[in-house]
Amino acid sequence: MTGSSGSSRPGRERRGARPSTRPRRRGEPLAASWDPEQPESRARPDASHLRRRAALAVLVVLLLVLTGVVLARTLLPGGDTTDVRSPAAAAEVGPVVGEAPTGGDYADVNIPTAELPVGGAFPVSGKGTWRVVPGSTPQVGQGRPYTYTVEIEDGTTPAEGDQAFVTAVDATLDDPRSWAGSGQIALRRIDAGEVPDFRISLTSQLTTRAQCGYQIRYEASCWKSDIGRVLINGSRWVRGAGAFEGQLGLYRQYAINHEVGHVFRNQHVPCAENGVLAPVMMQQSFGVSNDYLAQLTDDTPQGAQIPRDGKVCRPNAWPFPTGGPAPR
Template sequence: MPSRTPGLRHVLGMAGMCTLSIAVLATMQLAGSSPESDHQGPAVNRLITVRAAPPSGSEPGGRPVSMGAAGRSSADLPDGPPVPVTGSGTWRVVPGAVRQAYAGHPDTYSVEIEDGVRLVDGDVGFGRFVDGVLHDPRSWIGDGVTALQRIEHGVPDLRIRLTSQNTARALCGYELPFDTSCRIDDAVYLSAARWIRGATSFSGRMDEYRQYMVNHEVGHFLGHEHELCDISGSFAPVMMQQTFSTRNDELADITATNPQQVDVPKDGKVCTPNAWPYPHATR
């Protein structure tokens, strides 16, 4: 397993800036490192702002990104039901604890939801879904080494936080005009906008996309970096930025002005969406 790198902000993809600035959180602590930095700066308190996206289909500076049907990028948030736009910037712990999923020394995690965010399935339903993903042998425990245990009390090694649209944009970055999730230090921030509407690449398969969200961001916590489609027609690596695309050519266009840990070649390779690190493991 790759060694963990503290202090990095890892993202499923990052999204874009314009001129309108809306303050959504006050005095929140963030690591002072850029998304691409290998070094952590000192933690700072700052006012976090979210900037409105430029017109759909342009990057900062007006450069076009890869467009699909009806002039939309594959990385755009799909149409769908309303999403939680704003939250308080504080998180409530979802009650519940689960025994560790492997006999080794476990990393502990808590499941949390930003205050102001409400789900149809409720807090408990969200917690059960996350547990079901992380305790599935197709997830990271499938390597026979990783061990995870959910706790309700005490300080966890990892906080898994469902986060409103604006808070996720402020924390994860909005340098490209797309909603994303990310990992910052000992927390992963799952965009509630994506949780509710998914990603174009998953064609409306919401449970599968949510499984991907959890596995991808927890993968960053465990030390894994972004990957690319390697063999056309095969399962996409769970660490591929599938929120953007499962096509290397599209991913190269989308991330051209904001590299995401890996250089993406335009090699024509297209993978099948995949939510799991070990998709062939026996359940």
């Protein structure tokens, strides 16, 4: 059906007619930004316009994300990274891994301080013969002279080398806190080819057990008077003893001084007073609690009666801890 422009419906125009130039009244819908019936090349925005709009949208998103990160770092705790190499910084947030609780109550006889601590590999067996490590030292101390050699069991190789054992022995016996500090004896290490008064011998675990006995089922060193040899148990030399709380150097000094003390006819003794340094002749390889040692040695006496009196000493390596005999 056709008709004149005057008869057309208000608000509509015939196809192909020029758009009305009359002002849009309040309440009329917004005009479309493009005419669906126009050719596509003219009706849709060009590609460059779309790219500009997309880039603008991406920029807005990035700005929003960046703003959020800045606000989070400002307002939330722990926003800054911590340099774990800095002790001060690490202290603020705590350690990554914590250490075990420290210390042991050696008054508790249920703590098995006689057990060999965990640690490095040690010589399990050897040939039962020993080689003298070459070298000698000047005499130290005054009084009756004693000579000694330092030896390593054949078939074993100390992880630190033969010379490290020699150095430890010499440094211990040359110390004024050791037996030469008594003012009654003098000590000197001699070389191979001479006959010493006693031999200090680093020995494998099984050879030590065979020579010293193993009635108390824990590792120990000993003095064998019939062969004139101090046998230092290689397992204890490497691992130490629980009562020394990881102080391996101190334990090694104790092991040397304790066994050499037997050379000078000193017997085992208990802890004399609670909380003081243990006497060097106490069996500290097993523990520093009288109750615990008494429990271990009831069926296997060790040359001394250990009282069950609750006394617990502190580990000690020296017969004269102050550097000489106590004044009388």
